[in-house]
Amino acid sequence: MSEIIGALRGGTKQHHDNVEVAMQSNQIMDKSLTHEGFLRLLRINYLYMSTLEAVLAENSEWFAGLNLQERVKTPNLVSDLNLYGAEVPTAESNYFEGWSFPRLLGALYVAEGSSLGGQVIQRTLLANDNLHDIDQTLFYKGYAEQTGPMWKQFMAYLEVAPVAPQDIPQVVIGAQDAFGIMMQLGERFAPVNA
Numbered sequence: 001m002s003e004i005i006g007a008l009r010g011g012t013k014q015h016h017d018n019v020e021v022a023m024q025s026n027q028i029m030d031k032s033l034t035h036e037g038f039l040r041l042l043r044i045n046y047l048y049m050s051t052l053e054a055v056l057a058e059n060s061e062w063f064a065g066l067n068l069q070e071r072v073k074t075p076n077l078v079s080d081l082n083l084y085g086a087e088v089p090t091a092e093s094n095y096f097e098g099w100s101f102p103r104l105l106g107a108l109y110v111a112e113g114s115s116l117g118g119q120v121i122q123r124t125l126l127a128n129d130n131l132h133d134i135d136q137t138l139f140y141k142g143y144a145e146q147t148g149p150m151w152k153q154f155m156a157y158l159e160v161a162p163v164a165p166q167d168i169p170q171v172v173i174g175a176q177d178a179f180g181i182m183m184q185l186g187e188r189f190a191p192v193n194a
């Protein structure tokens with residue numbers, strides 16, 4: 001494992017556990033997540049992905065060698081919110097504005113990693129009787145059968161990304177802060193319990 005991947009995993013394990021709780025993974029897994037609860041998850045992800053992707057697009061030259069266009073998730077989230085007639089929320093500001101390349105790389109690691117758990121989540125949502133039309137939703141499908149290959153490709157990119165060894169801590173801090181943004185969004189939209 002490369003230094004950067006090891007540092008990211010070690011530096012964000014606790015953050016991942018916290019975000020799983022904030023994103024109601026227990027209710028997802030025991031199939032008690034309500035429709036409102038599902039909309040909450042879509043809104044949180046929309047605000048995270050749309051603001052991150054806007055900043056990535058502004059700085060796309062930093063990510064030469066990575067297929068950023070194929071990784072865009074915002075249109076899927078808009079489509080899912082529209083499917084349920086739910087309002088698309090507005091960000092108070094862009095949480096990632098002004099982030100350096102190493103920090104954005106950390107935020108991208110968080111965004112891409114979130115689609116790994118998504119596969120399990122999508123299957124469980126399909127089996128949840130509180131929810132409807134999940135088969136027409138897109139976000140938690142992630143890259144469908146391409147999820148594994150897309151993740152491997154991102155890991156390979158991380159190993160060759162132009163980050164100087166002394167900047168690796170900034171990548172980890174970016175990932176930690178990105179998880180923190182997800183947690184703050186979780187607080188903005190209070191959890192919905194059945």
Ligand code: HEM
Nearest residue numbers: 009016019020023024025109110111113114116117179182
């Ligand atoms: C809500 C429930 C969630 C569940 C059940 C879940 C589950 C998982 C699982 C099973 C993996 C490992 C997948 C694999 O190695 O093939 C994983 C990895 C990961 N997840 Fe989550 N996840 C959840 C939410 C999130 C969220 C909201 C984020 C980001 C904000 C996130 C970020 C990541 C990252 C970055 C990894 C990659 C870790 C690595 O291997 O380097 N997860 N998740």
